[in-house]
Amino acid sequence: MRLSLHTDYALRLLMFLAVKQQQASIDEIAKAYGISRNHLMKVGQRLTELGYVTARRGRGGGLTLSHSPESINVGALVRQVESTRAFVECFDPETNQCRVTGGCGLQAALSLALGDFMVRLDKYSLADLVPVPKKFLDRLSAVSLYPVSGAINDDG
Known part of the structure; x- marks a missing residue:
C-alpha cells in the first residue's frame, strides 16, 4: 500500500505542528521538509476544513493544531x-x-x-508519531538549510 503525497504531507504537517507547539507558517514547514509550498498549502487548507488545524491569515498568520496530538x-x-x-x-x-x-x-x-x-x-495518535520531539526537530534542522526552532517538551 502506498499513501498519496497529499496524505504524506498531511501527516508531516501535523507532526511538525505537534512538536513545534506554536503557530507555524506554510513556508516554514515547506522549507523544513524541503517540499512543495504550493502542495502543502492545499494540504493545510484541507486539514483546516477537516478541523485538524486552525489557520490565521495575513501577516503573522500561520497554522496551529486544533486538538492535542494525543487526541488526533x-x-x-x-x-x-x-x-x-x-x-x-x-x-x-x-x-x-x-x-x-x-x-x-x-x-x-x-x-x-x-x-x-x-x-x-x-x-x-499523532503524539505516537513524534515520540521524541527534540530528536524530530534536530533531524529536520540537520537536513535542511533552514533551522527549525520552537517549543518542545522536556521529554525529548
Missing part, C-alpha cells in the same frame, strides 16, 4: 484524507471496467488487507 487518531485522519475508493479499479462500482469482477478473489483480499491496515493505524 492517525487512522481517522488517513480515512478522511486518503481516497481508498479507487485503491484498485474494482473498488469503485461507478468506474469499474474489470472483466473478472465477481470471478476473482482480489477485491476481497485487498479489502481485508486495507481494513487491517486502517485498524493498525487506529492504534496510533
